[in-house]
Amino acid sequence: MPRVFSGIQPTGEPHIGNYFGAMRNYVALGEQYGKNSIYCVVDLHAPTNPAAFDPALLAARTLDMAVANFAAGLDPQKVIFFVQSHVREHAELGWLFTLLTPVGELERMTQYKDKAQKLESTPAGLLMYPVLQAADILLYKADTVPVGEDQVQHIELTREIARKFNHAYGETFPEPRAVLAEGALRIPGVDGQGKMSKSKGEASTLGILEPLESIWQKLRVAPTDPARVRRTDPGDPDKCLVGDYHKLFSDAETVAEVYAGCRTAGIGCVDCKKKLMVGIGAHLGPIQERAAALQADPDYVRDALAQGAREARAIAQPIMEEARERVGF
Ligand code: ADP
Numbered sequence: 001m002p003r004v005f006s007g008i009q010p011t012g013e014p015h016i017g018n019y020f021g022a023m024r025n026y027v028a029l030g031e032q033y034g035k036n037s038i039y040c041v042v043d044l045h046a047p048t049n050p051a052a053f054d055p056a057l058l059a060a061r062t063l064d065m066a067v068a069n070f071a072a073g074l075d076p077q078k079v080i081f082f083v084q085s086h087v088r089e090h091a092e093l094g095w096l097f098t099l100l101t102p103v104g105e106l107e108r109m110t111q112y113k114d115k116a117q118k119l120e121s122t123p124a125g126l127l128m129y130p131v132l133q134a135a136d137i138l139l140y141k142a143d144t145v146p147v148g149e150d151q152v153q154h155i156e157l158t159r160e161i162a163r164k165f166n167h168a169y170g171e172t173f174p175e176p177r178a179v180l181a182e183g184a185l186r187i188p189g190v191d192g193q194g195k196m197s198k199s200k201g202e203a204s205t206l207g208i209l210e211p212l213e214s215i216w217q218k219l220r221v222a223p224t225d226p227a228r229v230r231r232t233d234p235g236d237p238d239k240c241l242v243g244d245y246h247k248l249f250s251d252a253e254t255v256a257e258v259y260a261g262c263r264t265a266g267i268g269c270v271d272c273k274k275k276l277m278v279g280i281g282a283h284l285g286p287i288q289e290r291a292a293a294l295q296a297d298p299d300y301v302r303d304a305l306a307q308g309a310r311e312a313r314a315i316a317q318p319i320m321e322e323a324r325e326r327v328g329f
């Protein structure tokens with residue numbers, strides 16, 4: 001049976017990019033593989049990007065990330081769901097992997113370049129991020145990694161690290177493969193500034209747990225096809241993030257209607273956005289209701305995470321022991 005691993009950073013509110021790009025696949029794979037599907041709030045990764053990290057918010061954001069995943073349909077009784085820092089072996093295996101990874105290759109990682117370029121001083125941890133990510137995955141000998149398209153390069157590096165370790169110390173780790181969401185989604189931010197990302201702050205994201213009124217306020221002013229200046233100009237819904245979002249949230253009939261309406265100037269952008277809100281409400285409403293119930297019971301969430309950490313450690317510790325012995329410790 002395959003073993004699934006994926007992580008999500010507690011660097012901010014979980015957003016619809018995380019949901020459609022990754023979390024929905026967590027749920028689907030969880031249904032299929034039960035306790036062989038392992039999901040982790042990767043809190044050790046969060047401080048690598050100082051621009052998106054606040055120690056005072058870390059605990060709450062970690063809990064929110066668990067709540068959002070449980071509310072989205074992940075059942076902690078059926079899968080393994082835990083917090084990375086509760087399992088110390090992640091950092092230990094990460095150290096062993098730093099010894100096998102050329103700095104030059106890490107410097108070529110797209111995400112690193114993007115994030116480093118915005119910082120005045122770059123922490124070494126930001127460079128090491130994909131090495132720790134490789135340890136996250138291989139600590140469970142996972143071979144199946146549901147992620148968004150933005151992570152493919154990192155999973156490629158994980159494969160290389162596994163190969164190098166096996167070559168240097170003997171066959172130990174599988175070479176995992178990325179499993180992309182259908183359509184290999186890369187969901188744009190609502191501010192029109194490229195990929196939606198927690199690290200870009202709330203202007204970029206539509207949160208899964210964000211009140212619908214607040215979502216509407218962002219959507220209302222969201223850029224649409226820039227060529228559509230007047231209400232009577234036809235637009236190109238394929239060049240519009242509202243068009244992209246409709247494909248995620250609206251039924252096929254509505255998508256066809258607004259796409260045709262946009263191309264013929266039969267519908268204005270404001271009405272198109274209002275129609276989108278209907279789909280968003282239908283999707284997020286039930287998730288937000290379940291989240292409210294979980295938020296009212298933080299002990300349940302904490303207990304589930306503690307149980308998840310015990311289950312994760314039971315798998316991780318013997319694998320870490322094996323890796324230590326291979327290297328000679
Ligand atoms: P973020 O970039 O928002 O900080 P993470 O790094 O925590 O998100 O990524 C969690 C998961 O969500 C990863 O599998 C990532 O590929 C996916 N993901 C993040 N942003 C997007 C997006 N805009 N579109 C599709 N998938 C995304």
Ligand code: NA
Binds near residue numbers: 150197
């Ligand atoms: Na990311």
